Amino acid sequence: MGTNSQRSAFKTEVDVNTPAQCDDDSAIPVVSVKGLKENWQKWSSEHQEYQKLNPFSHDTRQRVVAPQRGQEDYGRPQQGSLTEKRGKEAHTHISREVQKLCEVIRNIGEEKERDVDEHDSHRKVITVEFGKLFEHYVTISNTLVGILLRARKQGLVDFKGEMLWQGKDDNVVITLLE
Known part of the structure; x- marks a missing residue:
């Protein structure tokens, strides 16, 4: 039989994107570290891109040039938002x-x-x-x-x-x- 940690040591290759799988006698899903890492990296990249566009972010690498006073789109929300x-x-x-x-x-x-x-x-x-x-x-x-x-x-x-x-x-x- 073995403990949960012994059983899950053999099942670490399950991808996080597939539905969670459970042993018959355990209700704990088995998820791979690789899948968790990939999801974390994806979220991190998306969040960094979002922060570059966020005017309230402390990220100084802003890609979008903020409209200046007198320009047509100054003081207006981004189109399509x-x-x-x-x-x-x-x-x-x-x-x-x-x-x-x-x-x-x-x-x-x-x-x-x-x-x-x-x-x-x-x-x-x-x-x-x-x-x-x-x-x-x-x-x-x-x-x-x-x-x-x-x-x-x-x-x-x-x-x-x-x-x-x-x-x-x-x-x-x-x-x-x-």
């Missing part, structure tokens, strides 16, 4: 939220005339107070202020002040510009 994919998905989600916000303002807002220029021409716009919008929009999303800021940045809405606070800014008028 998961970061780029997540960014595009987030942009799509925010765009839908902005569209939903504009629709809510159209539905609950009031139509008013607004002076466009000095030639006395008027344009109709839709306005709503922040407090009223907050009451209606809170059931849709809890990120109203952030979506309002994004919509203002895109030129879709306008309001006074940099930030709106519930309670304090309930009477601030939000104007739909599109």
Whole structure:
């Protein structure tokens, strides 16, 4: 019979890539040192290559030249990366939220005339107070202020002040510009 160490001494040539084999009376798989070494070397090589591309690595042998300020790809994720994919998905989600916000303002807002220029021409716009919008929009999303800021940045809405606070800014008028 013998001990486990005596039995495994005769079975060291099993490759690590093949399914683990077990003796009938033992549940310990037998794996070759050669296979373990090859897998370790493979992982080590892949990790070293990855670290050369990692901007946070202390590896000074960087192969990729980092984009400089002013270049087209500066501050953007690598094309085809998961970061780029997540960014595009987030942009799509925010765009839908902005569209939903504009629709809510159209539905609950009031139509008013607004002076466009000095030639006395008027344009109709839709306005709503922040407090009223907050009451209606809170059931849709809890990120109203952030979506309002994004919509203002895109030129879709306008309001006074940099930030709106519930309670304090309930009477601030939000104007739909599109």
